[in-house]
Amino acid sequence: MKRRHILAALLASVSLAGAAQACERTLRSSDTHPDGYPTVEAVKAMGKILEEKTGGKLCIEVFHSAQLGQEKDTIEQTQFGVIDMNRVSLGPFNNMIPETQIPSLPYIFRSTEHMHKVMDGPIGEEILAAFSDHDLVGLAFYDAGSRSFYNSQKPINSMADLSGMKFRVMQSDLFVDMVGALGANATPMPYGEVYSSIQTGVIDGAENNYPSYESSGHFEVAKYLTLDQHLIVPEILAMSKKTYDSLSADEQAAVRAAAKESVLVMRDLWAAREKASEDKVRAAGVEVITDIDKTPFIEAMVPVYQKYVTSDKLKSLVERIQATK
Template sequence: MTLIKTLTGALLASAAFTSAAQACEITLRSSDTHPEGYPTVAAVEHMGELLQERSDGRICVEVFASAQLGEEKDTIEQTQLGVIDLNRVSLGPFNNIIEETKVFSLPYIFRSTDHMHDVVDSDIGQDILDEFQNHNLVGLAYFDGGSRSFYNSQKPIKSIEDVEGLKFRVMQSDVFVDMVDALGGNATPMPYGEVYSSIQTGVIDGAENNWPSYESSGHYEVAGYYTLDQHLIVPEVLVMSKSSWDNLSEDDQALVQQAARDSMPVMRELWAEREAASEAQVLAAGVEVIRDIDKTPFIEAMVPVYERHVTSDKLKDLVTRIQAVE
C-alpha cells in the first residue's frame, strides 16, 4: 500500500514540472529526502545545469527535495522500477540490498573524511558502484554524508556506559541496528521524517546524524545533547534507474556520468561550508556538545558487529583494502 501511495505521489509530482524542464527532450526526475538548499540537493541541481549546458538543452534534471517522492526506502524501490530516474540516498538503506555497501557503513571503518574521500575516489569505490547494476540501478557518484554522532533528549553521553538503555532511531540497516545494540542502546529503525515527532513524544530518546541533518531537521530543538563520537562516516550515493539509463544513447550516458562526477567536488565544498554553518547555528541555540570523548571503548565494542557482517571473503578483502589506504 505504501509503494502504491508513493508511486501515485511520484506521478502527481512529475506533472508539476517547470516550463523549462518541459522544453527539454529528456527530463530526469531526481529524488532527495533533504530540503532545498541542502548540499546534496544543490549538487544534483548543479549536475543538471552541467547536463543542460553540455547537451545543448536536450537533457534536464528536475530535483524533488524534502522527500516529495517518498522516504528513502520507498524511493529506492521506485528508482529500481524506473518511476524515478535519479536518486540521492545514503548508503545505509542499501546495506540489506547490496551486500558490498555494508563495508562503507561499518562503524569506524574510515579514520577521517579525507580517508573516506581517498577510498571512494579509488578503484574500491568504483568496484562497489559497479554492484548496483545487479539491482536495476546504476551507481553514478558518491557524495558526503559527514560524520554521524549520537544526540538525545535525556542526558549528555560522555562514555559508553551513558548509552545504556537509550532508544535511538537508526536507518533501516542491520549494521546500524547491531551497532547501537553493541553499545548497549536500543535501536529503532524508522523513516527520517518521523524522527522529530518521535523524540518529541518520547517514542525514542534520540538518533544519530551529522551536523547539517541535525540542524536542518530541527532535531536539535528536541534533542539538546550532541556527542561527537563520530561512529560513522558513511558516504551517500547518487544512483540512476537502470531502465532510465538504458533508454539513453551511449553519448548521453557518458554526459550523465561525467556530470555526476563533476558535481562531486562542488558538493564537497558546499558540504564543508554547510557543516560549519550548521554547527554555529546549533551552538547558538544552546545545545550541549560533548567533544572530549574516549572513542576506544566504542571502537572495541564493534568487534561483534564486524564478525557478524564481514563474513564473506569478498567483504573481508574490501575491509582489508580500505584499511590499507593511506
C-alpha cells in the same frame, strides 16, 4: 503507501510538462533533504552541467524534502523507473547490496579525507558497480559528514551512558547491531518520523551529522550531542537502470561525467554547511560533548565486523580500505 508515493511521482512528472519544454528530456531526481541542502544543490548543479554537455537534450528536476516519499519508497520507485535519479543514504541498501555494508561499518574510515581517497578510487568504483544487479546504476558518492549520537535526556560522556537508551537508526540491520553492541536499543524508522518520536518520548534520540541534526530541527528537541563520530558513511547518487538504458551511449557518458563533476560542488557546499550548522546548534544552547574516549566504542565493534564481514570479497574490501593511506 507505496501506491500513494508512486502516484505522487507520476503526478509530479506531469507537472514537469512546462519545464520539459526547456530541454528534450527532464530527469526526475529525489532527495529527502530540504531545498538548499548540499546534496540537493549538487544535483541541481549536475543538471546544469548535463544540460550543457548534451546541448539541451537532458536536464534534471530535483524533488527535495521527501516530496516523492521517504528513502525506502523512492529506492523502489527508482528501480521501477518511476523516478529517474535518487540521492540516498547507503544504509537502506545494506540488506540488499552486501558491498554497501563495508563503507557503512563503524570506524572503517579514519577521517573524511580517508573516506574521499577510498571512495574516489577503485574501491569506490567497485561498490558503485554492485548496484547494477539491482536495477540501479551507481553514479557517484556524496558526503554525509560524521554521524554522532544526540538525545533529549542527558549528556553522553562514555559508552556506559548509552546503556538502555533508545535511538533511531536507518532501516539497516548493520546499524541496529551497531547500536546494540554499544549497549543501547535501536529503533529503525524513517527520517521524517524522528522529530515527533523524540518529542513524544518514543525514542530518546538519534544519530546523524551536523547539517541533518540542524536542518531537521532535531536539535530543538534533543539538546545533547556527543561527537563520538561512529560513522563516516558516504551517500550515493543512483540512477534507474531502466532510465539509463534508454539513453544513448553519449548521453550515458554525459550523465556519468556530470555526476562526477557534481561531487566537487557538493564537497565545497558541504564544508560550508557543516560549519554553519555547528554554529547554529551551539548558539541554540546545545551541549556538545567533544572530550570522549572512542577506544571502548571501537573495541565494541568487533562482533559487528565479525557478523557482517564474512565473505573473502568483503574481508578484502575491509583490508584494502584500512591499507589506503
